[in-house]
Amino acid sequence: MSEQRPPLPPFTAESALAKVQAAEDAWNSRDPERVALAYTEDSQWRNRDVFLSGRAAIVDFLRAKWEREHGYRLRKELWAYGDDRIAVRFTYEWHDDEGQWWRSHGNENWEFDGNGLMRRRYASINDVPIAEDERHIAV
Template sequence: MLNFDLTVEDIREPLPSFSKEQAEQKIRMAEDAWNMQNPEKISTAYSLDSQWRNRDVFLKGRAEIVSFLTAKWQKENQYRLIKELWAYSDDHIAVRFTYEWHDDQGQWYRSYGNENWAFNERGLMQARHASINDVAISEDERLFHWPLGRRPDDHQGLTELGL
């Protein structure tokens, strides 16, 4: 596994002020990263002092993000995520998303949510606010069947799937 310097803030293009195409690019980059499930790499897309609210959990900084994501994917097995643009402006992007996963007992879930993102001038996310609801589903209700990792380009998005 590659090591990432969690103390350095790189520049992450595209940079604010976002066009629609740039907002969609930022979203797909985030989706791809989360589907690869590498907490250290993911954390470098956030500012050093990034603040999160994820459901009822409040985090600050990359170390807490890494710890949170590591624990998340120990619980959420076979995780597959799709994100979609909801709205955007200068340095903010609103995203709706759905992901599917199962717990250690084999119960499948579809998690629905939205995120509000704020970016700094370096293109790093400095704030993330996520609201998420989990719905138990049967295995035959699953819609996300690609191999673990990046969602294939030809896989339907949320709108096309009726989600």
């Protein structure tokens, strides 16, 4: 039996919102293995200027990401959806080893297979330094 990750395409407004919330919850767990289960075994990613393929590469990427992005908190917002695609806007906050806080803004385009697993994820992200008292995403 194939893996399934409901909600499944084709997406409605309600199911797209649920998919976005599930992604936000998983990413905020900062558990690379949990996050990677939402993607196909051969999922294709672009994250900024990094290109990845497959769950093992996703786990490695996320493990390294959360080793350097401390206090990571994310919010995702549904931007648009189609039968098997979802676009989101997101903001996350984190601090580096020196204690500098950052707010990262971006957009993601997602494409899903029939089992609700993401087969493509393309993310564009920009970082802005902020003061700790400028944070607005609660821990």
